[in-house]
Amino acid sequence: MRQAGRYMAEYRALRERHSLLELCRSPELATEVTLQPVRAIEVDAAILFSDLLLPLEPMGLPFDFVRGEGPAIERPLRSAADVDRLAVFEPREALGYVLDAIRLVRREIDGRVPLIGFGGAPFTLASYAIEGGSSKSYAVTKALMYGEPKTWHRLCEKFAAVMADYLTAQIEAGAQAVQLFDSWVGHLGADDYREFVLPHTRRIFDALRGLGVPAIHFGVGTSTILADMREAGGDVIGADWRIPLDEAWALVGDDRGIQGNLDPTLLLGPLSRMRAAAADVLARAGGRPGHVFNLGHGILPSTPVEHVQALARFVHQQSRER
Amino acid sequence: MRQAGRYMAEYRALRERHSLLELCRSPELATEVTLQPVRAIEVDAAILFSDLLLPLEPMGLPFDFVRGEGPAIERPLRSAADVDRLAVFEPREALGYVLDAIRLVRREIDGRVPLIGFGGAPFTLASYAIEGGSSKSYAVTKALMYGEPKTWHRLCEKFAAVMADYLTAQIEAGAQAVQLFDSWVGHLGADDYREFVLPHTRRIFDALRGLGVPAIHFGVGTSTILADMREAGGDVIGADWRIPLDEAWALVGDDRGIQGNLDPTLLLGPLSRMRAAAADVLARAGGRPGHVFNLGHGILPSTPVEHVQALARFVHQQSRER
Numbered sequence: 001m002r003q004a005g006r007y008m009a010e011y012r013a014l015r016e017r018h019s020l021l022e023l024c025r026s027p028e029l030a031t032e033v034t035l036q037p038v039r040a041i042e043v044d045a046a047i048l049f050s051d052l053l054l055p056l057e058p059m060g061l062p063f064d065f066v067r068g069e070g071p072a073i074e075r076p077l078r079s080a081a082d083v084d085r086l087a088v089f090e091p092r093e094a095l096g097y098v099l100d101a102i103r104l105v106r107r108e109i110d111g112r113v114p115l116i117g118f119g120g121a122p123f124t125l126a127s128y129a130i131e132g133g134s135s136k137s138y139a140v141t142k143a144l145m146y147g148e149p150k151t152w153h154r155l156c157e158k159f160a161a162v163m164a165d166y167l168t169a170q171i172e173a174g175a176q177a178v179q180l181f182d183s184w185v186g187h188l189g190a191d192d193y194r195e196f197v198l199p200h201t202r203r204i205f206d207a208l209r210g211l212g213v214p215a216i217h218f219g220v221g222t223s224t225i226l227a228d229m230r231e232a233g234g235d236v237i238g239a240d241w242r243i244p245l246d247e248a249w250a251l252v253g254d255d256r257g258i259q260g261n262l263d264p265t266l267l268l269g270p271l272s273r274m275r276a277a278a279a280d281v282l283a284r285a286g287g288r289p290g291h292v293f294n295l296g297h298g299i300l301p302s303t304p305v306e307h308v309q310a311l312a313r314f315v316h317q318q319s320r321e322r
Numbered sequence: 323m324r325q326a327g328r329y330m331a332e333y334r335a336l337r338e339r340h341s342l343l344e345l346c347r348s349p350e351l352a353t354e355v356t357l358q359p360v361r362a363i364e365v366d367a368a369i370l371f372s373d374l375l376l377p378l379e380p381m382g383l384p385f386d387f388v389r390g391e392g393p394a395i396e397r398p399l400r401s402a403a404d405v406d407r408l409a410v411f412e413p414r415e416a417l418g419y420v421l422d423a424i425r426l427v428r429r430e431i432d433g434r435v436p437l438i439g440f441g442g443a444p445f446t447l448a449s450y451a452i453e454g455g456s457s458k459s460y461a462v463t464k465a466l467m468y469g470e471p472k473t474w475h476r477l478c479e480k481f482a483a484v485m486a487d488y489l490t491a492q493i494e495a496g497a498q499a500v501q502l503f504d505s506w507v508g509h510l511g512a513d514d515y516r517e518f519v520l521p522h523t524r525r526i527f528d529a530l531r532g533l534g535v536p537a538i539h540f541g542v543g544t545s546t547i548l549a550d551m552r553e554a555g556g557d558v559i560g561a562d563w564r565i566p567l568d569e570a571w572a573l574v575g576d577d578r579g580i581q582g583n584l585d586p587t588l589l590l591g592p593l594s595r596m597r598a599a600a601a602d603v604l605a606r607a608g609g610r611p612g613h614v615f616n617l618g619h620g621i622l623p624s625t626p627v628e629h630v631q632a633l634a635r636f637v638h639q640q641s642r643e644r
Contacts, residue, residue, distance in 0.1 A: 139590065142585070143587065143624075146591065186543075189563045223545050223546045224545045242510075242545075242547075244511070268464070268465040268469070269468065273468050297459075
């Protein structure tokens with residue numbers, strides 16, 4: 001999960017002077033923000049500060065962030081012709097600033113913790129491109145998916161090609177793991193997931209295999225499609241708090257790792273409850289290697305930074321005691 | 323699920339002249355809107371047109387609907403003192419207009435189809451009261467739940483008392499079934515559900531038992547808590563499209579009915595896919611009594627009314643052929 005964010009004073013200070021996209025597009029600023037949580041919190045890895053939507057612009061879908069409303073795509077995709085016009089670009093040129101940020105983070109971090117690169121999965125990217133921003137029902141996305149399946153598949157093939165290349169470039173630039181975010185795919189049932197999503201997501205993980213770094217496959221509200229996500233790929237599958245970690249792991253399979261799954265709202269406090277819930281996650285993981293302790297979704301802006309620090313300390317201490 | 327709505331031209335015409343709350347508060351208008359889908363679509367039951375939030379005002383939490391943004395509570399609940407101030411009211415007085423609507427609908431409908439009354443469950447009502455409106459993360463709700471569990475339980479006790487009385491009054495007025503909407507409870511994990519929600523929801527279903535009408539217990543994204551919702555109560559448990567109907571029914575148990583579970587976005591078309599998915603739901607129900615065919619959530623405003631008509635016809639035809 002993105003570790004930096006509005007819950008940190010250092011981040012808010014930077015955001016007063018720079019837009020979110022400015023932070024993403026400047027290798028120096030992206031590096032600074034990536035390192036903020038590494039300095040403040042005892043995390044075991046850094047995750048590149050970036051945005052899922054960055055590949056949309058070089059594909060021909062410019063967007064911006066509207067304060068308080070999230071991303072807004074200027075001209076959302078609505079037709080086969082819109083999809084045909086999308087460019088498959090060379091990430092080493094168009095998103096070179098992301099790769100520069102990866103190189104700079106690696107230099108600055110100097111081996112203390114590994115760096116995780118990241119990108120968006122086809123369904124989640126398509127949902128932003130089609131809806132034009134966030135959505136509650138994903139009605140426009142699903143209408144295109146059901147109504148024009150050929151257009152949908154062509155769109156997802158383009159996203160899969162772009163993301164496979166982009167994540168490969170991130171690994172070449174120094175990312176020591178990658179996380180693929182299919183944040184909103186939990187809005188689909190299993191049949192739809194298998195028909196409309198799985199083949200495309202699989203293409204990305206297949207392309208990453210053999211590059212020598214672990215790949216994490218993440219989604220929210222995916223309790224009923226975890227086994228299908230496993231089939232799509234990923235060395236580690238993410239789960240959220242809606243399913244107990246041991247049950248999620250049983251679905252994901254012993255030969256894969258699992259990431260998760262504390263409810264981020266528990267970090268609002270009280271600490272005693274947060275720690276009890278974290279201990280439960282660790283107990284369900286049973287000390288088995290392959291568990292990546294994490295939240296089930298991103299840190300909420302209203303979270304006290306001391307609570308995040310306390311959680312990292314607690315998880316380390318518990319893990320040492322095992 | 324609410325059957326009337328913006329997808330119907332007759333409803334939109336009324337909404338041009340009346341606010342949502344005006345429709346709810348006028349027995350004549352609520353009756354007219356309740357009957358619109360009964361006339362237009364071959365449904366097997368009518369569901370009272372009303373709003374989940376109506377009980378908030380007589381409890382001391384006035385609200386309104388902001389165009390395009392949903393409900394807005396004037397002074398959201400934030401403290402124990404706020405909860406203490408909430409009134410437990412007499413629904414036969416304060417919400418008499420809802421009961422009048424039920425009597426009027428029953429008269430107008432003249433036995434053609436039964437009428438379902440409805441209300442909100444404690445978690446969902448509390449989330450609106452605390453967040454002040456809709457939410458993505460339910461962070462403020464959960465912060466109060468985790469941070470001030472006594473206040474949370476007192477709040478939910480009040481909601482449970484109010485809703486038990488209100489639904490009882492609806493049944494006395496003529497509702498031939500009731501549906502309790504815990505629309506947003508799927509944001510909780512099972513442990514939280516059992517600790518913070520189950521006892522309160524159970525109190526409502528316990529109060530309704532013996533009144534001689536079936537009670538439906540509905541939520542969205544509840545795949546991992548269906549067995550707990552069963553324990554809380556309800557003769558019929560609702561499931562959404564994230565879980566195959568037969569798997570949901572196995573969790574809910576053979577001694578309960580099940581309602582669901584077509585993805586409402588399938589009604590956007592094409593009809594062939596909608597029918598195939600509806601046939602799959604019916605096949606998974608296996609013709610067993612106790613299946614209430616329904617959508618997994620409300621009808622989307624962009625749905626063509628002819629598609630809803632086609633779905634009702636298809637389900638009837640398929641059910642007759644079994």
